[in-house]
Amino acid sequence: MAEINLHQLLPYGDTTQDGAVQLSFTLPVEPSAKAREAATQLVRSWGFFDVKIAHMSSIGVGYAFFVVMARTEKSIDYPKVEAPQLDLQKRDYKEIDKKILQEVKRPIRLVGATTGFDAHTVGLDAILNMKGFDGDIGLERYKGFKVVNMGSQVPTEELIDRAVKENADAILLSKVVSQKDIHIHDMRDLIAQLKKRGLENRFVLVVGGPRVTHKLALELGYDAGFTIGSRPSDVANFLYEKMVEKKNGKTKK
Numbered sequence: 001m002a003e004i005n006l007h008q009l010l011p012y013g014d015t016t017q018d019g020a021v022q023l024s025f026t027l028p029v030e031p032s033a034k035a036r037e038a039a040t041q042l043v044r045s046w047g048f049f050d051v052k053i054a055h056m057s058s059i060g061v062g063y064a065f066f067v068v069m070a071r072t073e074k075s076i077d078y079p080k081v082e083a084p085q086l087d088l089q090k091r092d093y094k095e096i097d098k099k100i101l102q103e104v105k106r107p108i109r110l111v112g113a114t115t116g117f118d119a120h121t122v123g124l125d126a127i128l129n130m131k132g133f134d135g136d137i138g139l140e141r142y143k144g145f146k147v148v149n150m151g152s153q154v155p156t157e158e159l160i161d162r163a164v165k166e167n168a169d170a171i172l173l174s175k176v177v178s179q180k181d182i183h184i185h186d187m188r189d190l191i192a193q194l195k196k197r198g199l200e201n202r203f204v205l206v207v208g209g210p211r212v213t214h215k216l217a218l219e220l221g222y223d224a225g226f227t228i229g230s231r232p233s234d235v236a237n238f239l240y241e242k243m244v245e246k247k248n249g250k251t252k253k
């Protein structure tokens, strides 16, 4: 295997460190020779070279879709990249359930919802519903959790009201739509509304969604963020560890 310079890490296509990337985008013009040339020039103007239009097709009247191969010389100093990640010991459902009942000594109370305009429920359900996701059973099936799943398009205030009413330990927010950064807006809204009511330290705050990273979640004031591929047992394990941490007074919340 070719030696890789991690201080000047480049994308890989045909040969290591060749800087090859594949891009896809849509231009609001009909596909044509002119559209193809425009896409080529556009990608070159972004600093790429060896630009090849691999695919151009109509994507509705007045729109052309492109897949483009190109190369870049811009590299990244990989050792300098910092990205927080949850470093939890892997445990399965039975072990987590047993530990919660032994150490927390009662079910952990959860209230989950998708807020704002977002109607996507599949991600939240994958974590909370009995059947779970990817062969990993959902939190409703654990004896160690009491789950209220409020579904989608829940106003932030109602989510907080319900969490207060249920005396919840944690709020689980799902944000799937990210157009115009609406997921960030709605994540901030929950934090702001909690602060307004003096509840900012009351709940463990967990957020999930395809454009959510743990880094983003921490930056916005959440305790954890879960992205694509997250499994219910990952979330269960985090909640268990956080509750034990709280119980032992190792956290401000």
Ligand code: B12
Residues within 6 Å of the ligand: 112, 117, 118, 119, 120, 121, 122, 123, 124, 126, 127, 133, 172, 173, 174, 175, 176, 177, 178, 179, 206, 207, 208, 209, 210, 211, 226, 227, 228, 229, 230, 231, 235
């Ligand atoms: C199914 C679907 C729908 C269904 C939703 C049905 C339902 N009941 O959920 C319907 C048809 C209603 C729909 C509507 C729309 N959709 Co839609 N939809 C999808 C689709 C195809 C799949 C989403 C999904 O279910 N994924 C499977 C789940 C399991 O994955 P997940 O959500 O990422 O969840 C995982 C993690 O993210 C995480 N997670 C998620 N939530 C939470 C919460 C917590 C607490 C935790 C811990 C973890 C966690 O754990 C999950 C398991 O690993 C995606 C495209 C795609 N392939 O992803 C588009 C997509 C999300 N939709 C999109 C859009 C634009 C829309 C509409 C705006 C379309 C329109 N113009 O009307 C509307 C919006 C309606 C609204 N008001 O929100 C875009 C979003 C683009 C963007 N950047 O925001 C996508 C990406 C499609 C696309 N490429 O354009 N959609």
